[in-house]
Amino acid sequence: MSNMKQIAKMARVSLGTVSHVLNNSATVREPVRNRVLEAVQALGYRPNQVARGLRRVKTSMIGMIIPDITNPFFPAVVRGAEDVSFSNGYRLILCNSDNHHSKELVHLNELRSFLPAGLIVIPSNFSDLTAQAEVYRRAGTGVVCIDRLPTNWSGDSVTADNEEGAYKATRHLLRLGHSTLATITGPLHLTNANDRLGGFKRALREAKVKLAPEYVQEATFDKAGGYSKTLTLLRLIPRPTAIFAGNDMIALGCLLAIREAGLRCPEDVSLIGFDDLDFGETTNPALSSVSQSGYQLGATAANILVERIKGNSDPPKHVVLETSLTIRSSAARAPN
Amino acid sequence: MSNMKQIAKMARVSLGTVSHVLNNSATVREPVRNRVLEAVQALGYRPNQVARGLRRVKTSMIGMIIPDITNPFFPAVVRGAEDVSFSNGYRLILCNSDNHHSKELVHLNELRSFLPAGLIVIPSNFSDLTAQAEVYRRAGTGVVCIDRLPTNWSGDSVTADNEEGAYKATRHLLRLGHSTLATITGPLHLTNANDRLGGFKRALREAKVKLAPEYVQEATFDKAGGYSKTLTLLRLIPRPTAIFAGNDMIALGCLLAIREAGLRCPEDVSLIGFDDLDFGETTNPALSSVSQSGYQLGATAANILVERIKGNSDPPKHVVLETSLTIRSSAARAPN
């Protein structure tokens, strides 16, 4: 790999001049400039990112910490972030926290020594990142939280409009004539799970539909959680005729449990999920779901970071992305 | 962030000594050594990875180039790679090639300037990485190809036993009494797609079952590909009673097309996929599929890389991972 010294020699200029034309840090006369550019071409020179990072005290890498890339909601988020990072000259370092705050902290701490230009994090359970983010901020490194917010978060954030999405889904159920509704939420210490519950409750309140506490079940954001809590719900009297699931994985568990209980979806119990993951199209019945763009979540976060890196120091941004209801066949009119 | 100079000052030793205790590059007397370690503790020192990388001409990052993290087979691969990388002190830089060889080359070229310790790549379409890999190899950087092999690849590789997996699936179909079989393959210039076709053909040959060329359809590795080629297959006379799909995404498309043609799976046409992705459990009918571990694919590759980094210079390794048949309900006895 060639370096600036070789370029300088070949172009018969000094090292500094090479740097100047490469970074436009000083106007260099055309002929000289051209000689440098030609040498760069000839040697296939590319700046050594590591040396540059050391000198600038900031590399062109963006750290991304997510719970688990294996969870089907996250790949799109990562892709969105990677795309805008890449097109702005940044690379993504991917870290999985498995939703453990301790692992998240390890990543946060260790990533610092890589001098990333910024950080995108989907907080783990019980996350409080105030202290760590402050360390980064002091080093001039932006941190943006997405999808859910850690406690006390006051920095940049991008989230979906979870409350509104849940509200729309619940209204849809209500309009279909359901009056015994239930919900299986994600872990309620997660802001997204909690906001969705809020939207669900608001819709019921507005429709003056009662909600007994047993009809709200908290689960983990996965199939197993949805499955077991659905079994619980289906034993209730009166049995709910509609379930709003905190996300599609939970909804998948619901579907399994409903089938196993010898009931039919949507004839006996209607179901709406959240996230609108790909598999929803091909479940039986096809899953109605609140659609949010994971891609946009990641892309928006990366964009904010790029702005911050460029020097934007506006007060923290809190972007809230729209959600919409995708109607398929898992929600139908309430049985009499 | 503290640095070695501060450690040295606090421990009243020279910079070099600090380096020696940190890297065990020389035996340092207990008391001195302890003073250093204490200072490290006290200041919460962590080596600056960027400076270290510059000096060593090698960072502790592993580059990973995959087609698209959004394709449901790849997240597990990435996770496997990330896990063993992380536990060995390496971080993963994730790049998406979208299966374009040109984008893959851009990544390959640009990643060099980050001085990665190694590279894991799932080759794109029509990939020939010989030249690039040679450049890396000369720099002492290992490159391991996984899942499918680029043309002329002679370096380290990890793949699934695609031929054997396809063979098992086809045998299963044969044993169920099918005699008019068809397959929808992935793009046949991809080694994995081609190997699967090979296994399919071998099973038929051994069973002395004829295979007319129209019963082999090549498609892209996705739902759309499976859908349109299934429509083609179902128009054939005699209509195939069993389809072996090149992967689960294709199988999903098959399912849709079969349904749309007014036929039933598995009563009218049996179906087996490849990859055994999560959604296969919840399609209707649940999808039988050849199971391969994406996680192992990634983890094994990372392990090879770690060995190479440690200095292992054995001849290229070609690890082939086992595949197994997961039987669910999409394949049944042939209709009379």
Add this chain to the structure above:
DNA sequence: TTGTAGGCGTTATCAG
């Protein structure tokens, strides 16, 4: 407009 030189934090070589 161009060149010079110091230093970013580490590691490695080589004296002592």
Add this chain to the structure above:
DNA sequence: CTGATAACGCCTACAA
């Protein structure tokens, strides 16, 4: 066993 010191490749005052 420990300490100086010179790189690694790049950027940026500052000088010329």
